[in-house]
Structures are given as C-alpha cells and as structure tokens.
Amino acid sequence: RFVTSIMSMFVRIKRDKRTYFIHANPDDSILRLKHELMKTETDKVPEEMRILTSERPLEDHDVLKDCGVENNQVLFLVFKDEDNNWEEVSVFKPVYACTEEDGNVKLPQSLVSYLDDLKPRNNS
Numbered sequence: 001r002f003v004t005s006i007m008s009m010f011v012r013i014k015r016d017k018r019t020y021f022i023h024a025n026p027d028d029s030i031l032r033l034k035h036e037l038m039k040t041e042t043d044k045v046p047e048e049m050r051i052l053t054s055e056r057p058l059e060d061h062d063v064l065k066d067c068g069v070e071n072n073q074v075l076f077l078v079f080k081d082e083d084n085n086w087e088e089v090s091v092f093k094p095v096y097a098c099t100e101e102d103g104n105v106k107l108p109q110s111l112v113s114y115l116d117d118l119k120p121r122n123n124s
Contacts, residue, residue: 009071011064013037013051015078017092026065030058037077044079050086052076 011033013020022036034046042049051058053075058067069075078087 007071009064011069012072012074013077014074014091015076016090020077024064026063026069028064029060030062030064030067031060033075034060048080050078050080052078052089 007026009024009026011022011024013022013033020037020040022033024033024036030051031046033051034049037049038045046060053067053069053073058075076089076091078089081087
C-alpha cells in the first residue's frame with residue numbers, strides 16, 4: 001500500500017475583498033506561496049508582497065508546517081505602498097458578518113425586517 005508522508009493542504013490568503021485559495025504542502029515555503037499568487041492577476045513580485053498570520057509576518061524562507069500553518073488556515077496579504085512601506089492588513093467584512101464587538105453595527109432596517117420575516121411564527 002502506497003502512503004505519502006506529505007499531506008496536501010489549502011491555505012486561504014485574504015486581501016481586501018479577495019480570497020486566494022492556494023494548494024500547498026506543509027513543507028512549502030512562504031516564497032512558494034508568493035510565486036503562486038503571482039500566477040493570479042497580481043502584478044506584484046515577491047519582494048513587494050508580505051504574507052502574515054494573525055500573529056506575525058512570515059519570511060520568505062519560513063516553512064508552513066514550522067510556522068504552525070494548518071489546512072484551510074487564513075493568512076493575510078499586504079503590498080508595499082508608493083513610499084515603500086507595508087500596507088495595513090485590510091480584509092473586507094460584510095455587514096452580516098459583523099458582531100457587537102465590531103462596534104455595535106446597526107443593520108439596515110430592510111435587512112432587519114427581512115430577517116424578522118424569516119423567523120417562525122407562534123400561532124397560539
């Protein structure tokens with residue numbers, strides 16, 4: 001029976017309103033992920049990209065398994081700006097995904113009414 005020691009995985013890399021799904025192996029480097037991103041419509045080179053976990057930026061030589069990156073984990077992508085500084089992490093979060101911790105987001109009344117209409121009615 002053939003058994004492989006390397007399990008393939010996917011990582012999700014988010015930037016603004018985009019999510020890139022990258023097929024990877026635990027032994028892959030961050031540089032390899034950047035090269036996969038270059039195959040998309042981005043016009044950036046690896047030196048202009050930074051990939052981060054929620055805790056820290058990752059270096060090109062870092063290996064996914066050594067950084068604790070697991071299957072289906074979300075990573076973040078930023079680019080260098082015109083002043084050669086790294087952008088802030090920016091990920092689009094739709095209103096319906098916001099929580100009270102996000103600053104007591106008020107839903108539009110039309111959405112509240114729609115959601116109320118979906119609730120089961122007690123006919124007693």
